[in-house]
Amino acid sequence: MSKTFDIQILFDHWDRFLEGFLHTIEASAIALIGSFTLGTIIAVMRISPLKPLNWLGTAYVEFIRNIPLLLVVFFFFLGLPSLGVPLDGFTSGTLGLMVYTASFIAESIRAGIQTVPTGQTEAARATGLTYLQTMTSIVLPQAVKIVLPSISNQFINLVKNSSILAVVAGLDLMYYADLINADTFLPLTVYTLVALFYLVLTLPLSMAVHAMERRFSSANRS
Amino acid sequence: MDFAGAYSWPNLSFILQGFGMTLLVAALSILFSFVLGTLLGILRYTRVPLLNPLLAVIIDLIRNLPLLLIIYFIYIVLPQLGLKLPPFGAAIAALTLFEGAMISEIVRGGLTSVDRGQIEAARSSGLGYVQTMRHIILPQALRRMAPPLVSQFISLLKDTSLAIIISLPEIMHNVQILQGHSPNYVIPALIVAALLYFAVNYTLSIIARRLEARKI
Numbered sequence: 001m002s003k004t005f006d007i008q009i010l011f012d013h014w015d016r017f018l019e020g021f022l023h024t025i026e027a028s029a030i031a032l033i034g035s036f037t038l039g040t041i042i043a044v045m046r047i048s049p050l051k052p053l054n055w056l057g058t059a060y061v062e063f064i065r066n067i068p069l070l071l072v073v074f075f076f077f078l079g080l081p082s083l084g085v086p087l088d089g090f091t092s093g094t095l096g097l098m099v100y101t102a103s104f105i106a107e108s109i110r111a112g113i114q115t116v117p118t119g120q121t122e123a124a125r126a127t128g129l130t131y132l133q134t135m136t137s138i139v140l141p142q143a144v145k146i147v148l149p150s151i152s153n154q155f156i157n158l159v160k161n162s163s164i165l166a167v168v169a170g171l172d173l174m175y176y177a178d179l180i181n182a183d184t185f186l187p188l189t190v191y192t193l194v195a196l197f198y199l200v201l202t203l204p205l206s207m208a209v210h211a212m213e214r215r216f217s218s219a220n221r222s
Numbered sequence: 223m224d225f226a227g228a229y230s231w232p233n234l235s236f237i238l239q240g241f242g243m244t245l246l247v248a249a250l251s252i253l254f255s256f257v258l259g260t261l262l263g264i265l266r267y268t269r270v271p272l273l274n275p276l277l278a279v280i281i282d283l284i285r286n287l288p289l290l291l292i293i294y295f296i297y298i299v300l301p302q303l304g305l306k307l308p309p310f311g312a313a314i315a316a317l318t319l320f321e322g323a324m325i326s327e328i329v330r331g332g333l334t335s336v337d338r339g340q341i342e343a344a345r346s347s348g349l350g351y352v353q354t355m356r357h358i359i360l361p362q363a364l365r366r367m368a369p370p371l372v373s374q375f376i377s378l379l380k381d382t383s384l385a386i387i388i389s390l391p392e393i394m395h396n397v398q399i400l401q402g403h404s405p406n407y408v409i410p411a412l413i414v415a416a417l418l419y420f421a422v423n424y425t426l427s428i429i430a431r432r433l434e435a436r437k438i
Binding site: 004062063065066067068069070071074075078079081082083156160161162163164166167174177181186187188191194195198199202203206 | 282283285286287288289290291294295298299302303376380381382383384386387394397398401405406408409412415416419420423424427
């Protein structure tokens, strides 16, 4: 067997590693902002007093959470083109991530909203704020603080899940790893390096989550 | 446009066949990852010196990597080191490793949530360590672990779809093949696939909720 590990690959192919790494970050960041926005809207829908909105929010969460991310991505990547709306791999992958992650974030935020005592909503409404105002200026700011650890966990999952882009040629880290591997035939080196790139993103995030959880639980105890 | 063609019997049965493979891989992986996760979780709980920090690092690394990468490691990297697995075996091995790491944390969390004072009380009343675990700690821990475990199994079933990258003939793979026959088949095929996943996972999530409601 020839060489099994050759770090030279990193230097020979750094441009493609970097290109993929940046796309992974870009897809994760766009999907994070998008899924946080969409997730918040759905969470508010789920607890809204309007029955149709309520039902729609619940249907979204229950449906999307129980099907694979790949299926959502395939809807954008294979399904929409069949209806005459062609999308490239990066766009459909990122959209899929956004739609999928929003259902989990919505659940986290809804749980957070429900920990804010209803007395506050009643008080806010009694002082003349509308439902929407009560949500945006009283309930949501408190809820977001409570759910920060679980939202951050979702972000870690999002970064890991962004590798789904590789399945639809979405130009991410895993996609480029495939190309580099095809050129070098040294998968151990290529995929070890890819693992390190992912860990650079996920490990600091999970340490931050641990720190938040510790602070949160000690704050609860005292 | 011929959308309904996807529901002709040969096509429909092709999708169902794929789902059969999905369920088979999921069932075997659930079994293996539960065994692996329980073993690792108990090992982490008992805090064996030297082994514990090593396990902690390995489990943390696996949990922080994409499952897709782990599938590649087993299917593409291991052959370079002399171990070649077919897609079926590679998918099960990757899912077992990844979900096993996740489950070990659930098991460890469940065990540590039982008050240590109970161990001391059980031991001082004359029970051996194994008896204490079996009769006092595990029954309580299991009840707390059950809901997150079922959620993890739901994730596992969804994650089997990632084996598409190593051409395992599971449902999403077959949907993609149908799309190759006719692009018009893809949306009807995706709808069938979504309903199948939903039916199984929603049932599981209702079980999880029941278990949660029973929790003390």
